[in-house]
Amino acid sequence: MPEQKPWDETTGSGAISGAGAGGGMDLAMDEGTTLEKTPGGPEGTGPAGKPRSLWSDAWRDLRRNPVFIISSLVILFLVIISIWPSLIADQDPLDCDLSKAQEGSQPGHPFGFDGQGCDVYTRTVYGARTSVTVGVLSTLGVSLLGGVLGGLAGFFGRGWDAVLSRITDVFFGIPVVLGGLVFLSVVTSSTVWPVIGFIVLLGWPQIARIARGSVITAKQNDYVQAARALGASNSRMMLRHIMPNAIAPVIVVATIALGTYISLEATLSYLGVGLKPPAVSWGIDISAASQYVRNAPHMLLWPAGALAVTVLAFIMLGDAVRDALDPKLR
């Protein structure tokens, strides 16, 4: 690979790229930086004269980023309605009346009814719970498993590393949707657990690779060598010195992945192998609506819109966090 030096030339271009509204929401590597953010610079110290950490620096950036504020508000709203859906929807998502099937908007039923005569608004609100649960729990599982395995492989190197690399290669060779069909088609449970289990099973190698690379970089730092020379144990070096300095990329990738996991759950449910009725899921509703799309497009548009907004919010949040946390961009 030719050397890519995103930070070498940023000082000259900081003003240009920083001015772009898009600079704050770039999924790919982006150098939306200006000089004054350099840690240790004149402004790099807090009021107490203490050097600011990466985290407080990142938080200062995030608070000013409109993308972060908007996506956080959307996510906060989603989390609240997934905990208490009855706050804004007073009906039961499974309370359906076949005689009203496919009817459009009416007073008290702003989004109309679906093919089974269920209220689309209520089902869309309740669907948030499924998506948020799957997204958050899968991300936690993937980050724990991938972070620990990748981190250990990066720390101990040699044989462990080689074995882990081959194992991640194996998992990368399996197309995700395909694996989901094979793996989940035999499951009959209508809970979210099989889907979460599957996402963790196929998702951890991605995080493991990131964690491995990040630990290998952190391991070579002088302070880690110093700790080793002073006789620190492996666990102390890992927990006190390496982990705090290696975890940022993992958090960034995990946040963006959260959005894609929600999308994946909906895709699997659409194919009929993810969640199964009577579970309420946007994927199930979109799949059911696709048969009636000619007569009643509203059944498709509302859950699809909710799904898109949710995924977008998480991806944008991850993007904003990356811009704030990635020290290479400073």
Added chain:
Amino acid sequence: MGRYVIRRLLQMIPVFFGTTLLIFLMVNVMGDPIAGLCGDRQCDPATAAQLRTEFGLDKPVWQQYLTYMGNIFTGDFGTAFNGQKVTELMATAFPITIRLTIVAIVFEIVIGISLGVVTGLRRGRPVDTVVLILTLVVIAVPTFVTGLLLQLLLGVEWGIIKPSVSSEAPVDELIVPGLVLASVSLAYVTRLTRTSIAENARADYVRTAVAKGLPRRRVVVRHLLRNSLIPVVTFIGTDVGALMGGAIVTERIFNIHGVGYQLYQGILRQNSQTVVGFVTVLVLVFLAANLIVDLLYAVLDPRIRYA
């Protein structure tokens, strides 16, 4: 170069066996391979036992896997649920999916790279911002939603395309499905190209090329683009496998009888031989695509040498 290829080929072997073993275990241990053979009813115990012996399912799993792999290497992929040879299914399904994938990749290359170059050269301008927001939206909307919406609008409402593709699947009917299949990757290609172009646009060799009076077009295409394409080529190469596997969703929406359709049928009918056979071929395609990408590096960038 030759030694590098050999080393890469050797590295592919454990990955190939690991992946196929994983799929084999998923299908055979988690599911019941003979459940689909008696139609919708349960097999009666005597028939089930006889079928198990016939297919060698009473042997340990590792032995089954070895037998299966042995058969594959002699070209015998087994029989599908309707009695057709799996290889026959492949012969009809793969050309269709390959056509669909090629259409998708052409979209990625043509639209993705052009948009990436345009936005990369105009960072921070309105066109850049608009395209960036569009790519985010495309990434956020799952493929099956994009597909259903396009089918609804173009196929049903406006009647520009046929909502479902005929069984021969000629290229002109695959244009919209190909675009749907490509959509998410298209957005990534745009972003990747944009970043890469913007980074290299400040490089010394570009300044030199401009300074010696080359036309802008030549500077961009010959000097800038060629140097910026390496990450993009990597992405597109690894995407080939993902596209062929992900085609299952697109094929379902537009009723295309390709690999995804056959796989879906195989899974519904619990026919393990169809599923494992198709997945094995897909894994091979994925590995081969990765190898080709690595070898392409040297063509694109002569600075890269293989030890």
